Amino acid sequence: MSIAAIPPPTRCLNGSTMHAAAIAATPRSRADARAAIVRTSSVRAIIAPAVVALYLLATPHQPHRPLMFGVIAVMIAVASATWGPAARIARSRARVAVQSAGVFVSLTGGATLSLLDGGIRSPLGALVPISVAFYAIMMPPRAFVIVTVLAALEYWAVALLGEPAPAGYAVVYTLCLGGVSTLCLRHAAALAALRRRLAEVTRVDPLTRSLNRRGFDERLEHAVELARGGEPVTLILTDLDRFKQINDTWGHQAGDDVLAATARTMRGALRDTDVVGRLGGDEFGALLTGTGPQEAPAIVERLRAALESGAPASLGYASCPAEATTVEELRRLADARAYADKTARTGRAPTETHVRRARELGAAPAAARVSGTERRRRSIADMGLLCACNTAVGMVYAVGFGQHQPHRLHMAVLCAVGFAYGVWFVRAAGRMSRSPRARLLMALHGILMLTMTAAMPILNGGVESATGLGMLAPMPLIALGAHLRMALPLLVLNGAGYLVVAATFGAPGGWYAVLHLLGFASVAAACAIQGRDSARRRRRLTELSHTDALTGVLNRRGFEHCAARLLHPGQAVGLTLFDLDGFKTLNDTTGHAAGDELLRWVATTLTAHAPPGSVVGRLGGDEFVALIPAADPRAHAERMRAALGPRAATSVGTAALGSDGADFPALYAHADAELYAEKATRRPAAPVTVPARVADPDPSRRCGSSRLPRPAA
Template sequence: MLPLCSCAVIQSHPTVSMLVTHGPVRCGEVRRAVTTTSSPGDKSRQRLRSVRAGAALTMLTPLCTLVYVATTWSAGNRPAMAMICVSMLVLAAVALAGAQAIERAGRRATVQMAGLVVNIAGFTALALLDGGLKSAVGAYLPFLVIMLAVGMPLRPFLAVAGLAVAGYWTVAIIGGPAQMSYAVIHTIHTGIIATLCLRYSAAMVSLQRRLSDLSRIDPLTGCLNRRGFEERLANELAEAERTGDSAVLLLVDLDGFKEINDRYGHQAGDDLLVWTGRTIDEQLRTHDAVGRVGGDEFAAVLSGIEPDGVPVVLERLHAALDGVASAGIGYACYPAEATSPEALKEIADRRVYRDKVDHNRQVPAEAAVAGARGDGARRQSAKVSRHERRRRAITETGRLGISTPGMGLLYVLLFAGGHPNRWLMATLLTVAVTLGVTTVAAAARLSRSSAAAMIMPIVGALQFTICTVVVCLDGGASSTPALGMLTTLPLIALISPRAVLLPFAASAFVAIAVFVGVSSTWYAIGHLTSALVVSLVCASRGRVAAEQRRKLRELSRVDALTQCLNRRGFMERSTAELAHAHRHRRDLSLLILDLDRFKEVNDSEGHAAGDELLCWVGATLRERLHPHDVVGRLGGDEFVVLLSSHSAGETDDVAGDLEAALAERIGVSVGAGVLGRHGTDLEGLYAHADAELYRRKLARGRGRSRRPAAPADGNALVA
């Protein structure tokens, strides 16, 4: 008894590849669009597989129902039920055979909706012919609605759910007055469960999209980061090839940015980067994409621009940047000059340095940089709380713990007036509702507690036990509360994809049916099988979504070039390590590493050589350190290391070892801060290590002193 339908299970998850931010992102606003990195052919094949999978799954319900009909042939209306099942099988087989033609004709959505209508009509007819809502197939429609709530967009869901409710009440009215209370309770309860499924699914999609933003947006400037820009560039070139249009890749490399950091501080440099990204964005069209692809390097892709229109854009950019952030700008045209991203970058890179030679490169005055600081407001990145998913899961579980026993309480008070166990059931259900209310009230606190993993299963098992006792008191597995107990399982499986409660629930229902009673064996089989199948589908969706969120979290915290932690990831990890060190009184040290004359590598050998060197530096740091130590790249040529596996006395030795290892290819200046000795928080450690780094750099003649006094705090790190 499997209430499956094509649309319910073939709705594709928002995958990592489909959640690409389509920029550029304006400062002060979030402008996102969803696109896909797959080719049109790949998308067509995915849709074709969706049609075929949906048609195949739609065949399961009538097949299983035919088995039920065949084994109970002596009952009434079996020939008619068999004809309905065969008709549904034939229609599903036709859809399966014609899947390719359906996809080519662009009728996939129409066929899916038609399949849903056929399923609803068939389930309604089967329930009427089999004796009503309390028959073995009477639960098909409620479970169908719950499954659709997990997999469908809101508007189509409301339309289809309305048809399902109409079919359900048609069965209830024709089935007789004895089924009215049963229908009232389960219509309301199914609506509540479906609403909770919709809310949770929408919250997880929102979380996934925000994680996608974080994985493709530079946290400092709000432009696309390297990963996001490369994906956007690939998409634009593919679209240009498809349409025959042209495209232009722009590269912008700031002049003297290293000296800006040395003279005016990292905070001024960060503000200048924010201003530069915003200024470039403003000078281009709204559908052009801007990215920060390096420390002081920006890129843009312009679609539909011919080569003869590029000089006007370059002149406009030079005029906008002049006096605050002068830069070398290069370009390459697709397809006139190159057709691959790598070739376009190489041509644009050469023109960047030719442009640098042709104009007067100088470090801007401090007043100009200060003006950029006041004018360059940062775009706020998408917010993703560390405990958001857990808090949402606990909240929805609590609401489920309110609604299910609440509906049982409503049933007891309205429809069980003469029941001998009425007040005992009401008392037990009130306790269960109280547990649910307490769970919702404590959701925020529980989400931050490590004890939640132990507390929530205990609360869930207690509530489920109470509901089981109520079902036993009300007469067994065919009572009104019994179906309500089963319809909660899909949402539980969606929230907790491991589905650890499903075997417990199945065993409890079977035990009730065997030892307390049930109207028929097929009633128990049909209802339990429907609940478990829908729950397993929901659990599968939950597992896939959880894996995608995990991958997106990793992408949002890792530097795309070096595979070290980025600024965001380093801050989150170091905050946790710092709290652990304070709690357990362990030593902790922060190292800042600044590559000497790295800009000369980019200028003389090109950005590809500089990128390769940065990757080598990141790999070398990870190889030379303990796996528990934290390595991050804050931007440009600045790396940070948090030493959590070394004592305070070993800090200088580790710094010397890293400096010697990197000296094989490039000089490096290192500053250190020791927890407790140089500060009690990350900002204090960073401020001391940063000041020490520049003192050493100045003493060795590798750079200019940034300013007469060391920074008072670590804002350069947390900006």
């Protein structure tokens, strides 16, 4: 794989634009998500009775048609009443009551229509079970359990009051759709948990396990909004004294240990309700809700004392709304006070004792990790569980209710084989998810499962028999868990097979097969929409988790992920480190806003002048890194250093894949040692602070772009 093969993360070269985009692209607010659920439920509650109305119009001479039209009118009216004010309902305290009423009307209306049409074996007999499968992907687990109990009571009421159904029909429908709905609920819940963990990753600094700049800024903006309403908040900015000396003397690993220890010390010195974040480099922030300017000085001194033994620091604070009313004003005042604190006293130089104490505190807790194959493994396992569930229900039918069926033994053997196969498939899900042929294996499994489910109604008398449901049951889970390009052919094959069996075996009414297929197809469509939306949000969260919020280039997590994928023996790849000389002095004398502006300019400049196929990242603070498609990256590194020359003196270290190391840690260690050897031989100059206008480079040259040419092997 070449460096150019990496999927492109978002590349915003202006830091403020990146931050705004990040906030805008985060998952929808809870109110928006609830409104979307209300609208989706309304659409489904309108479509189902509308389709039933077409069936009634096509069969006007059957009994109870006028009464059934009245039921349909009530269902559509209730569903339509919740569509328009969906956003208002989502924010209302009566939201749960309104949604519960809508669910009750939908289920009761479906049960009434099934009963008036002849019972559970009529063309409308599956309205209630199909509704349960739909609610499984739209509701939280506890609400779904309540709805399932109500649906089961109504379905069995129709089974007892309506026309008699074949032996085992109601039992098979209840068990089969109960299993499918549970699997859909389980899969949807797993996707939601995956999104939550990814959202955490995008907002947490992997080194210190405190909030990163993106997460802290979001919390700060929210806190300032609340402060304008009367709840005060205090921002504390913490800047470690002479932190650069730790990196220069004991190496970056010692610096990382001190940063992790600083975050843990701050969390320990503050309340559980307070928020700690690493804003970049050796700068930390803390948000103290409910704290005004009267209480803040004492808390600052307590925090200073806690940090003194491990990492001496300068601190500044500002309170909202007493001293500032906007995020910018709050930052500016806290930053000015931190600088005044630094200049008013002599910052203590860190010693080996400080480093040792930091290491004694231990590393930060492991960062949350999300496997790239987790969703695929879940989908494969759920397909196996569905196969086992379907065949287990078939075995219950064959043993308990199939005494008079001529092919009872064949059905039992088929179900036993299918159950064993499904269990094996679940156990092999982890191994299959890591296989490059995972999609092919899932497609073959889908075809095999459809073949087994088609054999059951063929042996049992057609799709109108109790086992005919097994052909349709896989559709929602296929749509929810499989990629659309694979799911669509399987769903089409499933539907076509169902219609062929309906037309060839047994003697079902045409409306029975059509309405059952349409019902499950509608649930599958809803599952497909849910799955695509989940995948889109997951991809966006993954991009954010790999992107530095300030500069728009890859962050440490994203760069290490890319390096792990791209560094393979035999490739002509070099790693280059860039460390800005005197950057700490710039921050201390002109403020962090000037330092942030310079970091954004450096990221833009490195990206613009890196050779095609390069990947640029910011590891933290003023340390940047680049993977360059060249066996010897020194010449490219010098050109990139020269591009930075007008504004920043830079120390550089390089390492070549193969001769200097076989993986990222080894290459980084070699380049880091070379960088500090160079730094020790010359006197660094402070970065220039005059802004320089640099045009946004051609998008085709931005690091990580899939359109970049492949480097020579």
